[in-house]
Amino acid sequence: MSLDAWSRVMSDEPTLRTAADERGFNLGAAVDPNALRNDPSYWKTLRSSFNAVTPENALKMGPLRPSPNTYDFTDADAVVNFGVANDMYVRGHTLVWHNQTPHWFQAWDYTDDQLREFLRDHIHTVAGRYRAKIDTWDVVNEAVADDGTMRETVWYDALGEEYLDLAFQWASEVAPDADLYYNDYGADAINEKSDAIYDLLERLLERGVPVDGVGLQLHALGDHPDPESVAANIERFQALGLEVEITEMDVSFPADDVPDDPLEVQADYYRSIVETCLEVGCETVVTWGVNDANSWVANFKDFPERFTTEPLLFGGRYEEKPAYHAVRDALEN
Ligand code: G3I
DSSP states (O other): OOHHHHHHHHSOOOOHHHHHHHHTOEEEEEEOHHHHHHOHHHHHHHHHHOSEEEESSTTSHHHHOSBTTBOOOHHHHHHHHHHHHTTOEEEEEEEEOSSSOOTTOOGGGSOHHHHHHHHHHHHHHHHHHTTTTOSEEEEEEOOBOTTSSBOOOHHHHHHTTHHHHHHHHHHHHHOTTSEEEEEESSOSSSSHHHHHHHHHHHHHHHTTOOOOEEEEOOEESSOOOOHHHHHHHHHHHHHTTOEEEEEEEEEOOBTTSOOSSHHHHHHHHHHHHHHHHHHHTOOEEEESSSSGGGOGGGTOOOOSSOBOSOOSSBOTTOOBOHHHHHHHHHHHO
16 A cells, blocks of 8 residues: 555545545456455455445355355455444445356256245345345346347246346335346447437336346446446436446456556546536446455456456555556545
8 A cells, every 4th residue: 555545544534435436436346355354455445445345256156055955144244344343334246136146056956936935045044144234235236138139048947037127026025115226238328229218217117026126347458438428328227216326337448459658548538437427416326346456356257358467546565557547536526
């Protein structure tokens, strides 16, 4: 951590979190429980600079369920309890997803009715446990394919589109005070996929499904969605009566097409999105990691191309990057 950051942390000098708190804005980070436990700079930076947390992996079905009859909440509790203890806004991610299912989970072991009961039990168990601690849930993650069709996941194949209705209903039964969100990537601006998500949410609302909001992940790795189109996209979901949050933001560049002065370009883009959110009444931006050394981007193997791997507000040694100052400036002015 840089000396000026340390001095800010050790004193009561205003920090990035101060700026967010004073603006009534949720500025968050995705959290790794091991870094939280083992690296004081990590949790000091998290606590002093952010007022919102999301467990990056610990609340997903696979990490939670080491065997068919056991749940292990150790890592999820570490992140959620850190957020609660430090008066932070806590986002739960995610109750229903087609990725990171348990290693022992094989769909063919279950009938459709058994999958329905499996999913109900999972949602009731997990969302029920955190009833008093998690403010907002990503109930269903990435149910729409990149071409705008419904993604053919184990849940969709077994239950059809109604799996979303059921998931939100079951979550609302055990976490009545939490805001319940649909979350997805590649749908930040107005495009074929966000059109399809808009239509899906319209259908859910028409069916009386208790959905409160839409999470736009905003993984701006190669493409940086145009802020004006992001604004228009946010506003059309708001016009449906839904809240909108930016849930997983990071900003990077194609490794073979890095602009001159990338840190300044990155800072300008973070600033433009925070300013856009402030303008249209989106009150939450979560960055997908505390600092560059803990970003998923460097380790992810399934990218179609290579991206630069310093996508966050803090550098590998927790140094405040231009993006940090740009976000703080946007919140303070
Ligand atoms: O915990 C195991 C460890 O025991 C093992 O030794 C190691 C090597 O196999 O793997 C570790 O699990 C990894 C896990 O991250 C925790 O680090 C998984 O392999 C790896 O696939 C997993 O990647 C996560 C990815 O979701 C999975 O699709 C990333 O950390 C996480 O940032 C990323 O987050 C997703 C959001 O949930 C949804 N939106 C997209 C976003 C980026 O893909």
